[in-house]
Amino acid sequence: MSGMKRTLTVRYTDFRQCPNCEGRGDDGASWRPIPCRRCKGRGRLVTAVEVEDSKTGKLPQESYEFTATGEVYLIDFDLEDGEELEVVKPE
Numbered sequence: 001m002s003g004m005k006r007t008l009t010v011r012y013t014d015f016r017q018c019p020n021c022e023g024r025g026d027d028g029a030s031w032r033p034i035p036c037r038r039c040k041g042r043g044r045l046v047t048a049v050e051v052e053d054s055k056t057g058k059l060p061q062e063s064y065e066f067t068a069t070g071e072v073y074l075i076d077f078d079l080e081d082g083e084e085l086e087v088v089k090p091e
């Protein structure tokens with residue numbers, strides 16, 4: 001194998017406002033506000049994700065799961081011997 005690198009590119013395609021902090025990202029305290037635990041300070045939750053495989057194109061929705069904070073978990077994803085995988089996540 002040539003050690004070709006395979007890339008999975010994650011994109012967040014839809015969001016909703018975090019109901020816990022109402023989009024502020026923190027508890028709204030005027031002095032030293034605490035980041036919201038639910039959205040990790042982002043103020044919004046991920047509701048849709050797209051994952052593109054450099055080898056096979058867009059992954060079907062049933063091949064991954066994701067959390068509201070944007071963690072993506074692949075289901076039964078197989079790499080070939082010697083294949084390296086890089087996951088590119090949005091900031």
Ligand SMILES: [Zn+2]
Binds near residue numbers: 019020024025026041
């Ligand atoms: Zn929040």
